[in-house]
Amino acid sequence: MAKRNVVIGYLGSQLDGGLGAGRWEKWRPTISLVSQPDVVVHRLELFHAPQHQALAELLRADIAKLSPETDVNLIESAVDDPWDFGEVYASLYDWARGYRFDTSHEQYWAHITTGTHVGQICMFLMVEARFIPGVLLQTSPPRKQRGGEPGTMTLIDLDLSRYDRIAQRFQAEQSDAVAFLKSGIATRNARFNRLIEEIERVAVQSRAPMLLAGPTGAGKSFLARRMYQLKLARHQLEGAFVEVNCATLRGDGAASTLFGHKKGSFTGAMADRAGLLRTADRGLLFLDEIGELGLDEQAMLLKAIEEKRFLPVGADREVASDFQLIAGTNRDLRAEVAAGRFRDDLFARINLWTYNLPGLRDRPEDIEPNVDHLVQQVGRESGRAVRFNAEAKARYLAFAQSPRAPWSGNFRDLSASVTRLVTLAEGGRIGLPLVDAEIARLEWLWERETLPGRTGRAGGGRRPGAAGEALLETLFDAEAIQAMDLFDQVQLSAVLGVCAESPTLSEAGRRLFQASRQARRVVNDADRLRKYLLKFGLSWDRIAAAKRGEGDPCRISSLSRG
Template sequence: MKARILICDDEEGIRRYLQKMFLAKEYDVETFADGTSLLARIEGGTEGDADILLQDVRMPDMDGIEVLKRVKKLRPAMPVVVMTAFGTIDAAVEAIKLGAYDYVTKPFPKEKILGLMENALQLDLLMKENRVLKEELSRPDIPDNIVFTSAKFREVYDLTVQVAGSDANILVLGESGTGKELIAGAIHVNSQRKGRRFLSINCAALSDTLLESQLFGHVRGAFTGAITTQKGLLEEADGGTLFLDEIGDVSAAVQAKLLRVIQEREFIPVGATKPKSVDIRFVAATNKDLAKEVAAGRFREDLYYRLNVITIALPPLRERREDIEPLAMHFLAKYARRIRKNIRGFTPEALQSLQGYRWPGNVRELENVVERAAILTRGDLVTPEVLPIRPREDAPLLRPDNLLVSLEEMEREHIERVLRQTGFHKSRTAEILGISRKTLDRKIVEYALAIPGQGISGTLDD
């Protein structure tokens, strides 16, 4: 499809000459005799419905430079070529400074104006392709399907789709590894914002200073090492969705700043003085009981109600066992394809082992187990021997009355088990458990867990 050219000049002869020239090249052409009608056309149109503007610097109703300023504000990416007569070169130079692509002096040869417009359109096409490519490269892998067969998760998914169409902020609750980010992605792709960006941040994984910088961005010189101005996720997610994972671990200071963003729809980058306006849909998630956190004074009540307009509670995997087999098959196909193995499925004994396990790490733990099994499987079926779940671990966590243990003891056993399965690789362990490295280190000290100098994997990360 040929480009659409807008021509604005108060001389009818120039408009007819240019229109005839461009129509002969099979361009779509619209002409305007003054700046007012041109601006009305651009304001009433949509982004991308016109590809380039050829505009005179002298207008009968308003200054051509003023017209250019308004055009660039409305369509900053649209290239503008200005036409100037002898004696108005200074105005043309000013137009270039304001963002015009180039200028041409009247009277101009046919070949010159055609060549200039072709070059401007080609550059515009390359810029558009570059913007699309950057958008694709920076966009996370947002899920377009969720694997389940259980009626329990069907209720969750139906609610997700139902509330996605609104613009309300949503709080997703659930244990670590239940798929909270997956649900946040499903909310985005089923919303009116699906054409814009979906960004996420793990609030528990960053210090307060780094979290604030990542969210709000900073200006050059805001702190030591800030050698350039950096956009934050709030600005990058403008018009889209921002997923705040582990919101329950955010400090009081950052909570206050987030509340301002949600209430006022504006924020101030670190080191700046002027606020920036944003339009963002927030989806937050936590494995904590935020109501209890509010009662204990660790989480702001006003922020809680701002985020908790709608709540989606995810059931743990042990409460939707019908989903274990389809999820396991999904992960097996994914990792078998990645490592180029032909693995058809699981033996009945392996499936029984998967079904009998309690999955304290939920879907994330299941994925980790299947990934390991795919790597170790030699035939075309996964057997129980390559599943890193032992008979003792397969047994229900509710033991005989005389062997009941505390929740604290179960947590200690699970952390130790995952540490051993990952070869005491702390980052991988924290990822499986759905906690930050800082939280894992604290738990290791709290439970006095022994960490050998060298793990099964042969390396340790500190």
């Protein structure tokens, strides 16, 4: 179905003027729009000054006679000085921000023949910046004017780089976009600020894949969503934001989740499934932890990126999806390529724009503005106005910016810490006792992650068996452990160590059975691990609760095992 044509323009007080019958003998630009023999204007959004209301009404009546299918919306533009660039731009900008563009069903033409030169330049700017998601339209009179001849119309695209004033406006818009990507937080780290400025430029000018690297909790998912919102506001995307953590995709279900499947293509496929790539059509797909994808899924993803087409599981025909990809990883994909765990051609395709987001401990100067932002945000969410007293804030920041605070979970740790402070603040004030208690809590949390031989989120050198010893002693009483063969103790301790470091049962199974899984046709690492744990009376939920220091306080005894 063809899209409807919508024209946006100014009333020409001189070119469109004329109140008597003689007006039909002259060429009028706005009338020429609806008089083109092969073009239908379905709607006209017409700006006019208050003093030209009568002329605008007459023009609407004339258009109704010539083109009954054209709806004319008269928009009063009360600008004190039509030659003031800032005032005219602000008026047009405010209108565009409140207008409901429907690019799926309508195409927009910005008429630049009428209006002052300033108004025309502002119209250029709005189209170039994509605040009006369309093209420019110019009408011209016939070479030999005769009554009733409509003249010509041309769709054009202009290079606006020579307009210094407009370039300044673009810079202002870019500053606003950078602030948006940072949620309005006045970050001070020079490296991070330069990084976000470049990401903003790439986000609004490119549809190429982007790779966000960095430690867990550095804000990759948050930044991807903000980029989506920025592009959506510029009418560069129309579809949804689709996010998936690739670490949760395992076995046969990975391809089905991403690429969809046909009914009956495998056991359990009771109906067709579109898949996340098709859900992201005309939108943005964020694949977090892309390094966790299997090699087969990597090959299918490469084809989908390059050709915008792919084959769902069990399908005979390809389907299309035009999505933009942002990938996230906390791994060094260069090392993964060298080890044969990540395809070099896929890495080359997503490595055009790669940005390494620094962790919080590498940006100590940004801790204070982030704390201020989080206090206000959590306070708004809880309906309370909460503040630090000066001494308490100084002590908290001194600790937060010191080597004593590794912030191994990055902004997740900081957000959790501030949430606790705001929640426990009595009378809306965060005082010294509360800060001291929170510092002690954080030190205890990080101490558990950095115990000798333990690998926490910050990374370290703990071997899995040592990590499992603590879980073994948490889950079993001394009698039960003594009743085990030494072989079982050592093996179970090593398995529990891997479980301690893995976010999910599937991830732990993949790590434990990485070598043997390559030789099996049916891969179900999670089920293998679940059955092994069951021999000792264990479940993943019970292990997860023990890792958090929660769950049933009764440890497994020698009598209750198996």
